[in-house]
Amino acid sequence: MKISHPDQARPRRQLPPLGSLRVFEAAARHLSFRRAADELAITPTAVSHQIRALEERLGVSLFKRQSRAVQLTRAGAMLFPVVRNALDDIAQTLDSLRPGHARPIVTLSVTRGFAARWLVPRLPGFAATGADIDLHLHASDEPADLHNHGADLAVRYGGGQYPGLSAEYLLSNEFVAVASPWLGPLTSAQLAHTSILAYDWRLQDERTPDWPRWFREAGLTMPKGIRLLQFSDEAHAIQAAIAGQGAVLANRVLVADELRDGTLQALPGPVLRGFDSHLVWPSARDADPALLRVRQWLKNEAAACQLRSPGPPTA
Structure with a gap:
């Protein structure tokens, strides 16, 4: 009896040329033949020919061609993430094989307020873990596109449903009115007669x-x-409150240190429950060791932070 090795029994792969898949992936990522051509250092005509040849080989259309743009067809949308992830895996493996290969890079996307008030003070702790990873910070209030390499990992404030992405709980968020002790004790009613600080959502x-x-939750009417004083950035509004310029509704997580050391005081009144913060990343990278290391570090920091957070203010 002849026993075949499982790899020997595997049917021969019927794959198109790798070059045409690279061209398809770039065109699908940019939704532009011209930008794909620029990235690959070939002409837009060459991109068009490669895509056409791939479509003929597969027997399906991958793009809807319009006068000024292209859109993925249903077949193209199914093929794109598979090709993208396969090329990413090949590139990552090849990098790891090279002598003296570069350290893995993880780009973490967070809001500017979260970066300034929570993440940046903790970054030395990540370096102290000895992780052989370069952590790059992308601070913006516009969500990075995790599907198209805008970042590898993000902290998102929301309900926890992120289509096509994996997510796990990081922090709960409660918003409390805080002010500098220089302003003296302030009741809910007195807030109507002092300066309040706000920031854009x-x-x-x-x-x-x-x-x-x-x-509304305090049972009061907000005076017209x-x-x-309106700020575009949450961190700036909190800094203005520390400087005694008024009261601000702050995420308790972001002002925990100031509440502990007395730089800010929590004012009586309602505590507003916000959405949770989640770690979010492309589902295809669930087992990526660099992402796993960064995710675990962030979860450890978040757990320690919420253990130390001061309790709610008394009414």
């Missing part, structure tokens, strides 16, 4: 933890003539 609805919601 990218998306707003009735669940947004902002001053209108705070006054209240002195309001």
Whole structure:
């Protein structure tokens, strides 16, 4: 009896040329034959020919061609993530084989406020873990595109549903009115007669933890003539509160140190429950060792942070 090795029994792969798959992946990522050509240092005509040959080989259309743009067909949308992830895996493995290969890089996307108030002070702790990883920080209030290499990993504030991505809980978020002790004790009613500080929310609805919601939950009407100082950045609004310029509704996680050392005081009134913060990454990279290491470090820091967070203010 002849026993075949499993690899010997595997049917021969019927694959198109790797070059045409690289061209398809670049065109699908950019949704532009011209930008794909620029990236690959070939002409747009060559891109078009390679895509056409691939479509003929597969017997399906991969792009809907329009006058100024291209869009993926259903077949193209199915093929794109498979090719993208395969090419990423090949590139990563080849890099690891080269003598003196570069350290893995993980680009972490967070909001500017989260970066300034929570993440940056903790970055020396990541270096102290001895992880052989270069951590790059992408700080922006616009979400990075994790599907198209805008970042490898992100901290997102939301309900936890992120199509096509994996997510896990990181932090719970509660928003409390805080002010400098220099302003003296302030009741909920007295807040209506002092300066309040606010910052822009990218998306707003009735669940947004902002001053209108705070006054509603306090059973008060927000005065129309209240002195309001608006900031585009959460960290700047918190810094203004530390400087005694007014009260701000702050995420307790981001002002935990100031509440502990007395730089800020929590004011009586409602505590607004916000969405949780989640770690989010491409599902195809669930087992990526560099991402796993960074994710575990962030979860450890978050757990320690919430253990140390001060309790809610008394009414």
